[in-house]
Amino acid sequence: MARPPRLDLARTPQHVIQRGNNRAGCFFGDADRRFYLKCLAEAATRRCCAVHAYVLMTNHVHLLVTPSVSGAVAAMLQDLGRRYVRVINTIHGRSGTLWEGRFKCSLIDSENYLLACHRYVELNPVRAGMVDHPAAYFWSSHAHYASGRANPLITEHWIYQGLGTTRDERQTAFRSLFDEPLEQEVVARIRKAVNTDSALGSEEFMNAAEAQLGRSVRVPRRGRPPKSITGKLL
Numbered sequence: 001m002a003r004p005p006r007l008d009l010a011r012t013p014q015h016v017i018q019r020g021n022n023r024a025g026c027f028f029g030d031a032d033r034r035f036y037l038k039c040l041a042e043a044a045t046r047r048c049c050a051v052h053a054y055v056l057m058t059n060h061v062h063l064l065v066t067p068s069v070s071g072a073v074a075a076m077l078q079d080l081g082r083r084y085v086r087v088i089n090t091i092h093g094r095s096g097t098l099w100e101g102r103f104k105c106s107l108i109d110s111e112n113y114l115l116a117c118h119r120y121v122e123l124n125p126v127r128a129g130m131v132d133h134p135a136a137y138f139w140s141s142h143a144h145y146a147s148g149r150a151n152p153l154i155t156e157h158w159i160y161q162g163l164g165t166t167r168d169e170r171q172t173a174f175r176s177l178f179d180e181p182l183e184q185e186v187v188a189r190i191r192k193a194v195n196t197d198s199a200l201g202s203e204e205f206m207n208a209a210e211a212q213l214g215r216s217v218r219v220p221r222r223g224r225p226p227k228s229i230t231g232k233l234l
Helices: 030-046 072-092 110-122 142-146 167-176 184-195 203-213
Strands: 014-019 049-056 060-067 104-108
Touching: 014 072, 014 110, 014 184, 030 049, 030 060, 030 072, 049 072, 049 110, 060 072, 060 110, 104 110, 104 184, 110 184, 142 167
Parallel strands: none
Antiparallel strands: 014 060, 014 104, 049 060
């Protein structure tokens, strides 16, 4: 059975996960990570995608990105994948695919979940036990926002820019977001949405997205509906 097309709306942020094939590594050294970011920046510019946040893990990547037109994120990742895999295979003497065939993504409600998803992305190395704080992990967007280490790949979302009227105010407010861990219920909702290619947002956001796309954007229910003793659906 064919998979339904991804949820994709212009000017609506998407949380993207691209994993290594069979959960294998997709970076074999820091030079690979630098080359990936170079390829990402060029593909994002070519396909008119704004990259707001990212983290490069050992065997997968998280991105928070807003496309200017529908289909731009998929085109960006296709451009990126072709170039990156070809060069990495040549350098490391390998062959075949590097990434899973289908990336995961979810639509994100900017007003209610943009910053939560941003924190989720940059906190990945902490949850994985690699570092104690996102500031200690080099291969993410965190330093751009928290300490002003300018990153030309990054396009700041208007939600972040609303954290303060000056750069120092925004950085201070952003750092304070990491004083406490994300609530487990929020982490679970973000994971469920992205792993089921669903949307994450308020009821109003969900309804508006469904009206534009003409189909459900919600996390699918699993299993059969419960039955009463008489056999009627509850």
